[in-house]
Amino acid sequence: MQKLLTSSQMRLADAFTIANEPVSSISLMERAVQAFVANFVKEVTDLSANITVFCGKGNNGGDGLGIARLLFKIGYRHIKAYIVNFSNKQSDDFSENLKCLEQTGCEILTLNQPAGAKAVLADVVIDAILGSGLNKPLTGEYAELVQIINAFPSRIYAVDVPTGFPSEGMIFENYNGIKAYKTICFQRPKINFFFPESAEATEHYEVVEIGLNEAFIASQDSDIHLLEEEDIRKILKPRKTFSHKGTYGHALIIAGNTTTMGAAILSSMACLHAGAGLTTACIPPGGLVALNTLLPEVMALPRDEYTRIEDASKYQSIAIGCGLGVSAENAKLLESLIVIGQPLVIDADALNILGENSESIRQLPKHSILTPHMKEFDRLFGSHDNWWSRVETAKAKAKELQIIIVLKNQYTFICSPNSEVYINPTGNPAMAQGGMGDVLTGIIAAFVAQNYTALDAALLACYIHGKTGDDLASGQFVVNAAQLAEKVSHTIKQII
Structure with a gap:
């Protein structure tokens, strides 16, 4: 580093x-x-x-x-x-x-x-x-x-x-x-x-x-550090003999809506390939056929307007937001998870819901991971007219709330609760396609499920996500999110 x-x-x-x-x-x-x-x-x-x-x-x-x-x-x-x-x-x-x-x-x-x-x-x-x-x-x-x-x-x-x-x-x-x-x-x-x-x-x-x-x-x-592959190699843990699916945790992905089931599929796929022992997707009932067809390894928790997560403690990580939709019911679902106090991985529409409720932001469980792009970040923490001040705000908010903020861009800034900023150097313009954020969220959820600290999970996920895209881009003009999700496991093996 x-x-x-x-x-x-x-x-x-x-x-x-x-x-x-x-x-x-x-x-x-x-x-x-x-x-x-x-x-x-x-x-x-x-x-x-x-x-x-x-x-x-x-x-x-x-x-x-x-x-x-x-x-x-x-x-x-x-x-x-x-x-x-x-x-x-x-x-x-x-x-x-x-x-x-x-x-x-x-x-x-x-x-x-x-x-x-x-x-x-x-x-x-x-x-x-x-x-x-x-x-x-x-x-x-x-x-x-x-x-x-x-x-x-x-x-x-x-x-x-x-x-x-x-x-x-x-x-x-x-x-x-x-x-x-x-x-x-x-x-x-x-x-x-x-x-x-x-x-x-x-x-x-x-x-x-x-x-x-x-x-x-x-x-x-x-307090500004540039990640290197050697740092990632030191964090990654090889799989040990006699380990089993329970060893690598259970991740819950709360994602997708009637017209956005792709986000749930991509996030769940990435979670699967990044090594979670068990992955459950909490999705609308209309998405069950797609999930079972494309990802038979992923379990389903059908979601309706009354869904609440009855026993959150059975999941080692919970990610919410990819393609979720902004609605009063989804806001209640997110609020119920915040009240439980278990760290969350929060992306996309769940961030937009948070942006409308400053009190919920202040109540976020410690060690939660937020993954905003620029516009989502500004909805959460106020408008900024330059990136230097935006990163300074991210540093301050990560420390104040004791959370991890993954501020996404060509170079992603991972801001930790101790005011340190880690810059991820991997990734490229070939990855500029829809669904990439859903994949990143799934990878983060997988590493949290495997008992990595919130900071290490964010560092690993950002670097591996970008490096997978870099490897794919060496042979093609654009990289789509499904391709990337499927190759994540290869990148991890290559590094470890």
Whole structure:
């Protein structure tokens, strides 16, 4: 599990590595330059490409000068390095790399006014103008220059962070920074790369190692963590000899309605394939034929307008909401479960019912798991106009209510009762089809039934759900929810 650090903390990691490895600042910069170039040349293979490197006069610009030098040395001959001369100050490492570049014969030009960039003709642009730490929108000459660069037909590669993009904190409305095709960042991704607004700044990012001290990074105070497969492997429990269906718990899935039985089928299917020993689907009587035909292993509890769960304790996990429908009777059913006090997995229409009753939200059983997408989250906890504040609210509410909040998006944020946030990196746009949330709910219910803690169940489910989608997407354009549910068991076996 990787701790994600702020830009100021990453600078501390630089300083610690320099002082304690020890290594000189310019040598550490050279590592970054080499790592960037090794990644860059895998994509830009044409040695005759016209490459323009825009270099500010700080350390990010120093990286850019080093990148120009190394590319020129490798054999890229059509390289121009533009010094963005909008400041009188320049860092020592910038000065040192400028001297080195001047000895190569690479063309170096000085840009004193933004308009000078209009004459640039480039196949590829490398952005090394401003580095991390920016906490306000670009203004003046920098804003004008970036506007010109963004208008180029060239692909833009950003060094560590796109110029004008904040590494953490609220992403400005009407972002006016560099719009990169790809950002090659050093040692850790920027926290803000995981928020949807970052799509304006970079289409892709990739992390390259530069040898910063990992023990120091791990010691930093950060409540944001990036999940890795090794974390999931440590949590998963192999099945033991002499275990039986009772060993792996009984999950109850309360889902489906007259026109939405697919949600109940998908959620139950996922629960089955994620390993629950027994799965019961509480569904409308009209769905019994479909359930028995498609999932003969799943038991049925027919649901009518008077249904109440008489003995909730017989189930090790209870999930409610997928395709349920919003009605007064379903609201009563959810309320009856909340009063019992057994932790619940709550999704979809059950979240919408909760959103209409703030008192029920305050009474949620501890260790319950809520799985909202953006709109459902805002119905529950109020409107938000940016993702940074939405995640901050999720952190606060998870702690206040002592629940798990799984805030779904391309990168899902799992917020725990101890104010920690875990970012799930798996999943892809091929999974953008209906039913995926139903499958996730079923997987979570299965892991809760198998006696994983609520947090571990959420972490496992999110990672495995996304990884299954990633594996399927490697061979097809879109992935549907039924395919994914059926492959979950294969993913678990692959990891464990």
